[in-house]
Amino acid sequence: MKVFIAGIDGYLGWALAQYLAARGHKVAGNDMFYRRQWVEEVGSHSAIPVYSLPERLAAFRARFGTDILFREGDLLDYTFLKSFLADFQPDAIVHFAEMPSAPYSMIDQAHAAFTQHNNVIGSLNVLWAIKEACPQAHLIKLGTMGEYGTPNVDIPEGFFEVEFRGRKDVLPFPRQAGSFYHWSKVHDSNNTMFACRIWGLRATDIMQGVVFGTRIDEMGEDPILRSRLDFDQCFGTAVNRFCCQAVIGHPLTLYGRGGQTRGFLPLRDSMQCLTITIENPPKAGEYRVFNQFEECYTVEELAYLVQEVGSEIGLNVEIHHYDNPRTEQDKHYYNPDRNHLINLGYQPTHDVRAEVRIMLQDLLQHKARIMEKEDILVPDIRWDGSRRRSFIIDEQRVAPQS
Ligand SMILES: NC(=O)c1ccc[n+]([C@@H]2O[C@H](COP(=O)([O-])OP(=O)(O)OC[C@H]3O[C@@H](n4cnc5c(N)ncnc54)[C@H](O)[C@@H]3O)[C@@H](O)[C@H]2O)c1
Numbered sequence: 001m002k003v004f005i006a007g008i009d010g011y012l013g014w015a016l017a018q019y020l021a022a023r024g025h026k027v028a029g030n031d032m033f034y035r036r037q038w039v040e041e042v043g044s045h046s047a048i049p050v051y052s053l054p055e056r057l058a059a060f061r062a063r064f065g066t067d068i069l070f071r072e073g074d075l076l077d078y079t080f081l082k083s084f085l086a087d088f089q090p091d092a093i094v095h096f097a098e099m100p101s102a103p104y105s106m107i108d109q110a111h112a113a114f115t116q117h118n119n120v121i122g123s124l125n126v127l128w129a130i131k132e133a134c135p136q137a138h139l140i141k142l143g144t145m146g147e148y149g150t151p152n153v154d155i156p157e158g159f160f161e162v163e164f165r166g167r168k169d170v171l172p173f174p175r176q177a178g179s180f181y182h183w184s185k186v187h188d189s190n191n192t193m194f195a196c197r198i199w200g201l202r203a204t205d206i207m208q209g210v211v212f213g214t215r216i217d218e219m220g221e222d223p224i225l226r227s228r229l230d231f232d233q234c235f236g237t238a239v240n241r242f243c244c245q246a247v248i249g250h251p252l253t254l255y256g257r258g259g260q261t262r263g264f265l266p267l268r269d270s271m272q273c274l275t276i277t278i279e280n281p282p283k284a285g286e287y288r289v290f291n292q293f294e295e296c297y298t299v300e301e302l303a304y305l306v307q308e309v310g311s312e313i314g315l316n317v318e319i320h321h322y323d324n325p326r327t328e329q330d331k332h333y334y335n336p337d338r339n340h341l342i343n344l345g346y347q348p349t350h351d352v353r354a355e356v357r358i359m360l361q362d363l364l365q366h367k368a369r370i371m372e373k374e375d376i377l378v379p380d381i382r383w384d385g386s387r388r389r390s391f392i393i394d395e396q397r398v399a400p401q402s
Pocket of ligand 1 (some may be wrong): 006210
């Protein structure tokens, strides 16, 4: 199939290009290199070195024997986007090209406005460009499990049956997002659902959990083919951040009691799920929602797992609880469905321990790079708009005995 990846230079985009090429798909994509700039803006850099795009494209050609059709350009430039899609005529469009950080969107008014403008208008442009340039193409839109928030009931995949005053209907499940970034994804979901209804587009809205991992097998041993991996408070997701902290001997920064439960999945599972989705498109006019994660864990469970695996390879990992800079529930009910992808053949990895071991070993090679940025590991972006460094509320050296 011909697959267009919006945001191909990012953490997931660069890995997906390789996963698809290894399976015979033809890949094109765009990027504006914003992620590189945002990480620099917040004072950090990727733990794994990120090579220039020409170097990446050359390494890709050498490994897969095929080229990526790449054009530098912004999704907010509608003329650029529409003509690229018209030229390439993709079967599927995977849309990653958004600002993906909750804390970044909460820094101040300018960052909140930038996030919603970039994400909502960029996604709206993708919908219009598909309608005008390739209306049969399947849009795979990256949303997040964070759109649902943490309701005190089970979470279905997008829709649920409701009975109200004696009448029944199947309606979108309520969204209760927890940051201006997460709300941008909710707005995208509404626009995507509407475009499918009025224009007959076909789309899969992926409610993805938190991804972690330093590699997929398709990357081989070439360092140029590795995806980036961030560990700062904005762009470092939980397990990625913990592993970077573990290798330099910095205490893992758990926010609050660490009882926040989320769906997580290794990078290799994310690639498997996205490929299954691409290869099994919905029918014209259909808008479907997939919850995409391997398993639910509390953040504390994952911190202990990093600690245990770290000690197996000789690392002394401490865990500290910090006052939570975010406004979120520390302990809550969480039971989301994830049947659609399983029904299409997704086989969850389940071996999170093995994945964390690979990550720690990969990241040990970049210990010096992570240490250079040690001073940015404790968060200071607060949901009330202030900047105040989090303080330790509890020191816990080892896991409590169960
Ligand atoms: N990584 C995760 O754990 C995770 C979890 C759930 C959802 N997601 C979603 O998946 C998508 C990809 O995530 P990621 O971790 O690869 O993020 P990323 O920031 O590494 O990748 C996004 C890429 O899109 C580019 N981009 C952003 N806005 C653009 C624009 N207007 N025009 C052109 N390029 C633009 C960036 O430069 C970046 O390279 C995001 O939408 C994110 O919200 C990610």
